[in-house]
Amino acid sequence: MLSLGRVRDAVNMSLPTSLSSRRRPPPRTGTSTPDRLKEAAVVEFATRGFHATTTRDIAARAGLSPAGVYVHFPSKEDLLYAISVDGHTAALEMLREAAEDAGTPPDALRTTVGTFAQWHAERFQDARVVQYEFPHLAHEHREHILDLRKDINRVVSDILTAGVESGHFDVDDVPATTLAVLSMAVDVCRWYDSEIRRSPESIGTDYGELAVRLVSRRGA
Amino acid sequence: MLSLGRVRDAVNMSLPTSLSSRRRPPPRTGTSTPDRLKEAAVVEFATRGFHATTTRDIAARAGLSPAGVYVHFPSKEDLLYAISVDGHTAALEMLREAAEDAGTPPDALRTTVGTFAQWHAERFQDARVVQYEFPHLAHEHREHILDLRKDINRVVSDILTAGVESGHFDVDDVPATTLAVLSMAVDVCRWYDSEIRRSPESIGTDYGELAVRLVSRRGA
DNA sequence: ACCGAGACTAAGCAAGCGCTTAGTCCGTTT
DNA sequence: AAACGGACTAAGCGCTTGCTTAGTCTCGGT
Structure with missing residues (x-):
């Protein structure tokens, strides 16, 4: 699974081009x-x-x-698959790291969604491929990527569940709200490009805050 | 040339259907x-x-x-363009109608975003074409569609501005928040399909409510 | 009875596609 | 020094593509 990527990385690392390639x-x-x-x-x-x-x-x-x-x-589709695996794995690792470092559920939601949105701005080209070309993967490959997506989903839905239990959040349909929160962040890669004024960091901050607003118990 | 045609003519006339075109x-x-x-x-x-x-x-x-x-x-791309015009025009008209019928800014936001989200579920195939194949339009056609998109955007951002002025909403960056609200609704067409349990209507209701939550002044 | 126009098709063209084949080059191994 | 093996290329195969051409059929108008 994950090891596949790492093995290939290791192999690639081991063949640094030597001296005299002056052809290309x-x-x-x-x-x-x-x-x-x-x-x-x-x-x-x-x-x-x-x-x-x-x-x-x-x-x-x-x-x-x-x-x-x-x-x-071996094929053009395999290239797409490799890119998809890399992208999803990178995003998932960032999310998990952010979730681990956080304290209360609101903090966790803010940093995870913020990190996710920031990645979708910073690496908007990878993100677009990963998000929009997904349907064009071969069936088998699509199934594998779907597993990674479920993992990403779970990071957020776990935070929402924890927040509901702790009383910080007021959410009646956790899966549906997870979807809506991730939708906002994913869509960043659609409109973001290098000419946009806002920095990826500030986009991340903003979206983290929006996510918290979306689920927080209304002040009474 | 003509003679050949006439010969075939005669042959075809003699062979097939008597009255009604039952061929297709x-x-x-x-x-x-x-x-x-x-x-x-x-x-x-x-x-x-x-x-x-x-x-x-x-x-x-x-x-x-x-x-x-x-x-x-005249071309495959023109078919895409025709579909895009139809889709955007339909969505825009629904939005404007919803905005006109509404009272306070929260009501207006709820019904417009709700309508928009519902359309993205109900007509998810049209929506996908309109949203995801947009980059493949010819330059000229893309420009025209972009105008329609700006109109859609304006319907929502006007509501947000009105809500800020009336004191119902607390939004510091209206264009950015407009984008985030529309992102949620647009993304519905990515995951919705005919096998999904939730009805387009209930999705619309939920997303209208989420939008209002996202921008409402926090209770003190 | 005839004409003209529009909807439609059978056949096919030129271009472009993903991918293969057969080979060259070159550093490493023996 | 010979053999090996991996990275890479020139050439091209077989197929599919968007679109065209030349023609047929049908029908309403005259």
Whole structure:
């Protein structure tokens, strides 16, 4: 599961390109070819969409010939899958870290939703691929990603449940409210882009606060 | 040339149907071919995405030959554009109607957001096309749709501004909050489908209430 | 009886697609 | 020094794509 990603990372780390490759445009030291391919594919998928992107587009951006893609990924869809796994895993880890460091349920909700929203702004291209190209994954791959999504959902719904029990929150349908809270944060990647004035940090702060407002018991 | 045609003519005339055109599946009385094409395209675009859908898919679902599409729409992209205009116009009209019928700003926000969310559940296929395939419109068409979106935005942001002035709402960044409120409602079309237990009506009611919660002045 | 116009189709074209094949290059191993 | 094996490419295969062409059928107007 998670180990897959780590194994591949380790393998890539172990083959740093040596000295004399002077043939191609400089392969940007420290970046493995699979990583460069994933980065290139993210940019293309995010701006044109999965189906509108050709393997030639990806290869060109990564500085490879069209056939070079298939040395590292068996298919275009596998590239999308790799990107999806990376993105969901990164987001999930950030969420869990934020949830662990927090105190009361309102604090936990503020930091987790804030972190999540900030990620959707900061890495809006990864986020778009992860969110909008998800339906184009192969059935098997989609099932696996769905598991990761359920984990993400659970981090938030656990906080809501805890907050209801502690009396901080007033929520009558926890799953539905979890969905609404995450909807707000996810949608950030739709409108955010590098020209926008607000910083990802302040977006995160704002959305954390909005989430708390949405579920807090009304002052009596 | 002409002679060839005439020969075929005679042959065809002699062979087939006597009176009624019974060749195609019944053209569903009252539904024009362009409408049937739009309906077919919505289903295909919503489930497979614009670029993954072929003009042959659309033609087949509408009961036409592949070339039949081009009698009514000059290109596949024009079909997407027609669907987008219809969808945005319908949503905008519903919003304006809801806003007019409402009293206080909280009432107005509740009914407009509720209506908007309900539409995104009820017509989730139209909504998906309208929301997710928007980036694949041609530049010119995208600009026009963007105008319609600004109108939709304004309906909600006007309500927020009025609510702040009347003292009902506590919002420090009206455009940003408008975005967040609409985000929640728009995202409904991502997860809603016909197998979901909650009715579009109850989703609308819930989201209207959530929106009001999100912006109301906290009780002192 | 004939014409013209519009809706529609059979056939197909040029372009572009994902992916494969057959090979080159080059550092490492033996 | 020979053999190996992984990264990479030039060329291209077979298929699908959006769209066109040339023609048929039907019907309302004259």
